Amino acid sequence: MSTWDNNPVLKVEHLTMRFGGLTAVGDLSFNVGRGDITALIGPNGAGKTTVFNCITGFYKPTEGRLVMNRSNGEKHLLERKPDFKITAEAKVARTFQNIRLFGGMTILENLMVAQHNPLMVASNWTIGGLLGLGGYKKSNVDAIETAKYWLERIDLIDRADAPAADLSYGDQRRLEIARAMCTGPELLCLDEPAAGLNPKESLELNTLLQYIRKEHDTSVLLIEHDMSVVMEISDHVVVLDYGVKISDGTPEFVKNDPHVIAAYLGVEDDEVDQVEEEVGIV
């Protein structure tokens, strides 16, 4: 019994996703521990993004259950919710493998859009805000403060009024994370956040993720190819290959699991020793 099984924020139970004849994810079960950074790794096409899409409601799973346990005791069955409610009610936020910012809007606007739901309530679904009633003005100021807070965290405060499309790739990645954080999530799902970053940016990303986990009671589930990132920051690693879980444990455990090595080297399990010898890993 590992720590992440005691009080998981998300329980994935027997998740299966089929596209026609192709089983992208097959009978996958794992837990995401509260307050942990959990990494989901696997070779290309293993089905990692598909798992994310199921968790965040973009795909309806063929089978299985996804239970989100919020810190206030609410339980949400994610497979039954439409995508936008998963963010709004179950408090799961995500980023995308191919960055999806609102490129024609400013950086500040991107972060304001992320606070849409509380602002809509504060503006009495626009009517109050339009007439200048209620606390909309104050909520608006608060929302800008939240945005500024995150802009300082990701070091983009000076460029707040620049269009998001003008940012460099690394900045865009960080902005997307900040935008997801502006929805006030309890579980943050990041699809390859370090892809295309240089070593310095990668380091900054680690710091940011550690900060988010520590200061915001947000658990992080991330997909990552870069093993150095995974080994350094994650508490728990789940390995997928061809949609099936082949390993699950601490980074140390996973690193030495022959199944994982076999999957990454692309050979059968019983040939692992032989191949390892050939390439000189042992």
Added chain:
Amino acid sequence: MQARQRDSLLVASLKDSLGGAVITFALACVMVGLKVDVASGRGAELFLEHRWLAVATAVIVVFAGRFLLNMFFWKREDAPSIGISGFLPKGGLGTGSANMLKYGMLVLAVVLPFALMFWLGSRGSRQYIDLAILVLTYVMLGWGLNIVVGLAGLLDLGYVAFYAVGAYSYALLAHYFGFSFWICLPLAGILAAFWGIILGFPVLRLRGDYLAIVTLAFGEIIRVVLLNWYEFTGGPDGLSGIPRPSFFGLEFTRGEGGFADFFGLKYNSIHRIIFLYYLIFIMAMVTNFVTMRLRRMPIGRAWEALREDEIACRALGINTTNTKLTAFALGAMFGGFAGSFFATRQGFISPESFTFLESAIILAIVVLGGLGSQMGVVIAAVVMIGGFEFFREFEEYRMLVFGLIMVVIMVWKPRGLVSSRTPSVALSKNAKGISADLVQEGHG
């Protein structure tokens, strides 16, 4: 050094404005200077009228206008080449000059009827005020459609349906229940919004081309229903005798209790025209005001975010269906308001006024003006509707010219005339506009 620069600017500007004036003269000689008319007195004889004064005015206006623009606005080191691109500044307008243009236009719009009256007298100005009313109607329609197409990025080819719903709502309510314009105006807007929602529910699941085709079909369906439901709508005969609006209960009629009588003026039919002008002006300004305010509110930002990336919106917890529906309903509502104004102005409506061509013109105004730009819509409406009416004499050629202009503008400024987006919220006071190249057009 500075003086040298100023000198060369002066010379360049003079050269450029001279070029413009020559071209204007060449064009105006034939297009404005000569007019063939049917002599009313002497049977149906044709005769040629010369209007050299008008030609001179046109030439002087172009010369002076270009000269001033060259000197004070464009301030380009090299004189703008004589060509279409010379007529408008390259890139976006600066905030300063854009603001000046905005307030200039506003002041012009406020004083226009009285200025025209002053110059041309009540008889001569009537036709121009009428034209201004028409332009303003299209400005309002353009602003309404801008919410749907420009902000939310939903391509609606059947916008005229809501215009028709508004017009017929008023006409029918007045016809069957005897309601007055002021009661019908909000009702027409609400009914149009209601139809927007009814249509939106099934349709907004579609995206891009599919959405465009279905909205187009919906526009036609409304028209065909109006055409065929003879007992209720009068079919192709239309509805006539639609009541005119009153000024706080004062009718624009001759004699006792009328508007003129109440204010101790001499009765003149121009009063009503001027009243209609200010009515549509206020309605359009309300549309603009509401849109501009909504842009800075969460719902407006959600519309624009939707245009940029719908999937990202859903990942941020935005209910995209509802967001699209509000855009659709709101656009429809303003269309409905404009429709009831149209009905009361004309006093007669028939399905003929609500053909696909209307939708196309409104959409063209929005696209030419620059998607999402309020100022662009005004400029495009003035140019298109004004141009359309001014060149009425050319009959079928004007469609040709109109098409040509569209092609030229789309080649030269594919994102419309005013193609930069103002951020809805900014930390610094002088935040710059966002170049249109970065802004998405929406995909459904």
